[in-house]
Amino acid sequence: MTTATITRSLSFAGAPLSDWAFGIRVWVAIVVALAASFWLQLEAPASAALTVAILAAPTRGQALEKAGYRLMGTFIGVTAALAITAVFSQARDLLLAAFCAWIGLCVFAAGSLDGNRAYAAVLSGYTVALIAIQQIDSPQHVFESGVARGAAIAVGIAAVAVVNDLLAAPDSFPQLASQLAALHRRVRDYAKAVLRDRAIDAATAAGLLRDIAALRPEMTSLATESPSGSVRSAAARSTAVALVAEVYAARTLIALPATADPAEQLPTSAAVGRNDTDAGAGRPLSAPSSWASREFLRRDVEVRDGLATLNAGTRPRRAWRTPLYRSQRIAAAAGIRAALCLALASAFYVMAGWPAAEVSLSIVGLIIGLGTITPDPNGFTAVAFIGAPIAVILAGTLEFLILDGVNEFALLALALAPFVIGAGVLMTRPNRLLSALGRVNLFFILLLVGLSNPPSYDPQAFLFTSLFLCVAVALLLAAQILIPMPSIERLQGWIMASARRDFERELSGRDRHLAPEEAMFRDAARIGQIPVGGTSSRDSGVLAEALSYFDRAAAIRLCGASLARLAETSLSHLAAEAQTALAAQDTQRLRDLNLTLRDMAGAENGLVEEISGELALAAIAIDAATHAAAPVMESVS
Amino acid sequence: MHSFSELVIGDVFVAPFISYAVTALAILVAVRPILHLCRFGKLFSHPAVAELSLYVTILGLLTVAF
Numbered sequence: 001m002t003t004a005t006i007t008r009s010l011s012f013a014g015a016p017l018s019d020w021a022f023g024i025r026v027w028v029a030i031v032v033a034l035a036a037s038f039w040l041q042l043e044a045p046a047s048a049a050l051t052v053a054i055l056a057a058p059t060r061g062q063a064l065e066k067a068g069y070r071l072m073g074t075f076i077g078v079t080a081a082l083a084i085t086a087v088f089s090q091a092r093d094l095l096l097a098a099f100c101a102w103i104g105l106c107v108f109a110a111g112s113l114d115g116n117r118a119y120a121a122v123l124s125g126y127t128v129a130l131i132a133i134q135q136i137d138s139p140q141h142v143f144e145s146g147v148a149r150g151a152a153i154a155v156g157i158a159a160v161a162v163v164n165d166l167l168a169a170p171d172s173f174p175q176l177a178s179q180l181a182a183l184h185r186r187v188r189d190y191a192k193a194v195l196r197d198r199a200i201d202a203a204t205a206a207g208l209l210r211d212i213a214a215l216r217p218e219m220t221s222l223a224t225e226s227p228s229g230s231v232r233s234a235a236a237r238s239t240a241v242a243l244v245a246e247v248y249a250a251r252t253l254i255a256l257p258a259t260a261d262p263a264e265q266l267p268t269s270a271a272v273g274r275n276d277t278d279a280g281a282g283r284p285l286s287a288p289s290s291w292a293s294r295e296f297l298r299r300d301v302e303v304r305d306g307l308a309t310l311n312a313g314t315r316p317r318r319a320w321r322t323p324l325y326r327s328q329r330i331a332a333a334a335g336i337r338a339a340l341c342l343a344l345a346s347a348f349y350v351m352a353g354w355p356a357a358e359v360s361l362s363i364v365g366l367i368i369g370l371g372t373i374t375p376d377p378n379g380f381t382a383v384a385f386i387g388a389p390i391a392v393i394l395a396g397t398l399e400f401l402i403l404d405g406v407n408e409f410a411l412l413a414l415a416l417a418p419f420v421i422g423a424g425v426l427m428t429r430p431n432r433l434l435s436a437l438g439r440v441n442l443f444f445i446l447l448l449v450g451l452s453n454p455p456s457y458d459p460q461a462f463l464f465t466s467l468f469l470c471v472a473v474a475l476l477l478a479a480q481i482l483i484p485m486p487s488i489e490r491l492q493g494w495i496m497a498s499a500r501r502d503f504e505r506e507l508s509g510r511d512r513h514l515a516p517e518e519a520m521f522r523d524a525a526r527i528g529q530i531p532v533g534g535t536s537s538r539d540s541g542v543l544a545e546a547l548s549y550f551d552r553a554a555a556i557r558l559c560g561a562s563l564a565r566l567a568e569t570s571l572s573h574l575a576a577e578a579q580t581a582l583a584a585q586d587t588q589r590l591r592d593l594n595l596t597l598r599d600m601a602g603a604e605n606g607l608v609e610e611i612s613g614e615l616a617l618a619a620i621a622i623d624a625a626t627h628a629a630a631p632v633m634e635s636v637s
Numbered sequence: 638m639h640s641f642s643e644l645v646i647g648d649v650f651v652a653p654f655i656s657y658a659v660t661a662l663a664i665l666v667a668v669r670p671i672l673h674l675c676r677f678g679k680l681f682s683h684p685a686v687a688e689l690s691l692y693v694t695i696l697g698l699l700t701v702a703f
Contacts (some may be wrong), residue, residue, distance in 0.1 A: 060685060147649075165689040225671035226684055313678065 007185040023424030026056045031413040033159035038453040043148035044471035051156025061172035061225030073120035077127025078146035089139040096346045104339030111331025113295040115217025129365030136155045191250035202543040210528035228313040239306030244524045246299035255624035256306040291613030321620040325525040329494045341479040360468035381437040391444030392466040499549045514556035548625040590619040660686040
């Protein structure tokens with residue numbers, strides 16, 4: 001197996017050189033974007049620099065995909081801004097209500113999507129804030145404002161693309177391949193632990209499934225990276241789906257009856273570690289044990305093939321899709337909460353009657369949008385609350401102490417360097433707080449420093465913008481504390497309700513548009529969405545129940561797919577009977593059918609033998625999962 | 638020397654360069670599967686720079702030809 005590893009040997013001031021290279025790339029791209037905007041005499045050169053700050057991603061593929069979605073989101077946002085302004089330009093309160101509803105809708109859409117699609121959704125929301133709300137007193141300028149923003153964004157995107165290409169920004173796929181290879185090692189370690197101890201914590205399996213499903217946005221962003229990007233993306237998706245299937249295959253090993261020493265029954269843990277695909281062959285195994293071990297090793301080979309095709313840039317043998325799971329109820333709750341928070345902030349500004357409060361309100365919309373696409377929106381607002389005063393001090397130092405009235409572009413570029421590169425290096429830190437602070441500071445500094453041609457150096461404008469920024473963040477934090485998120489228990493309840501519903505649909509045979517492996521990935525993504533506050537018994541109970549649905553649904557789907565093949569033979573009556581038994585989760589009947597089929601299977605009939613093994617394994621998996629929806633199921637010993 | 642004509646969308650004039658840039662991007666995206674088949678990525682030490690150069694070439698040819 002060939003795996004690409006990223007070596008991080010050289011470092012400077014505590015950060016690897018690759019992080020410094022990233023910071024320098026961001027700075028160069030910002031300088032290029034500003035130079036182009038000034039040269040083209042664009043009306044909003046700051047937007048070009050902010051575009052670079054937003055698109056700052058350590059790899060090329062991520063930046064390019066985000067750039068495409070940024071253009072699309074801006075287009076939708078400008079259209080919505082025009083529509084909202086056209087309809088409500090004479091009625092301020094209605095315009096604000098429509099704006100809140102639009103932000104709520106966009107946050108809901110972002111909650112139903114992932115990766116850069118979610119970013120495009122929130123961008124459509126806060127573009128309205130930046131265009132329609134900032135021009136609330138001069139609606140006739142909304143179109144010009146939208147065009148100016150679109151032009152600046154296009155320049156920013158071009159700057160990022162060219163700088164990333166010329167300064168050899170790393171490709172995403174080696175990093176993704178090493179992440180997938182690391183997950184593969186973890187899955188095999190999990191299988192070894194299953195074979196050795198037969199007592200595995202539910203959180204381990206759930207953590208594995210969560211980490212595999214979390215790579216979905218990175219896998220899709222590979223497509224834009226290079227001519228072979230779409231092929232590599234397909235290879236990465238197939239690898240991830242095979243990894244989930246391998247986790248399931250490892251979990252079936254737990255369910256096998258411990259009638260004998262498992263190390264003798266199954267391919268030994270050492271064999272699993274050696275990639276010995278014949279480890280299960282040629283031994284007197286019982287049918288389910290034999291089938292379980294063969295299945296695990298088959299999945300292991302699929303994962304290794306997938307990794308090899310990803311590294312080689314060739315098309316995978318089987319291209320699996322990676323369907324996304326998102327809870328509509330959670331997304332709707334987030335959308336309603338965002339709309340209410342914005343409505344509270346709007347009401348505050350309307351009552352305060354401050355001049356130029358629209359800038360502050362648009363910043364509230366912006367932070368709501370950017371926070372939505374982080375795992376913890378409240379945490380993001382808190383980081384912004386800490387970061388805003390720091391950014392005010394830094395931007396003030398830059399504008400009035402360092403630059404202090406200079407007009408030369410070269411001096412502006414040089415003066416920006418320490419601030420931008422420093423924030424860029426902070427963004428790449430593994431510490432999430434530092435990383436978020438870096439991103440927020442990069443963004444706020446560019447927002448506060450009056451990037452215009454010629455520069456204004458207006459202390460009053462700076463003070464107002466700084467004040468409005470701090471007020472906006474504080475107000476949003478207060479609103480988010482006042483309108484709390486649904487509790488973790490409630491979120492878990494919603495996800496489990498959807499798991500139950502989908503499982504019942506699976507039993508009724510109505511939901512068969514996905515291949516069994518693809519449906520397994522969707523279930524893994526659902527498990528990844530379950531919020532766990534800590535290591536309480538309730539959390540592990542919820543995870544165990546979710547894994548129980550995962551196991552049973554996977555067993556039924558895999559068995560159902562094989563039975564569909566059997567239905568095309570002369571044994572279709574047995575296939576129909578087995579389908580009915582599966583739908584009823586009648587494991588006794590499944591075992592009887594297993595024996596019937598085993599008696600019928602001759603040496604020449606591989607399909608019947610295979611289905612016989614699958615039926616027995618499905619019966620065992622369903623029994624184990626049904627009896628152990630409590631944490632007990634995870635510790636067979 | 639030929640004259641450049643603006644693209645007019647609903648009375649909004651779009652600069653000719655924008656039309657060329659977008660068309661060149663569309664052509665590059667359309668050509669990508671062929672580049673993959675030709676093992677374009679393996680031909681160059683820095684495929685990203687080569688691809689950017691290809692884009693600039695297409696853009697230049699479009700500007701000269703149309």
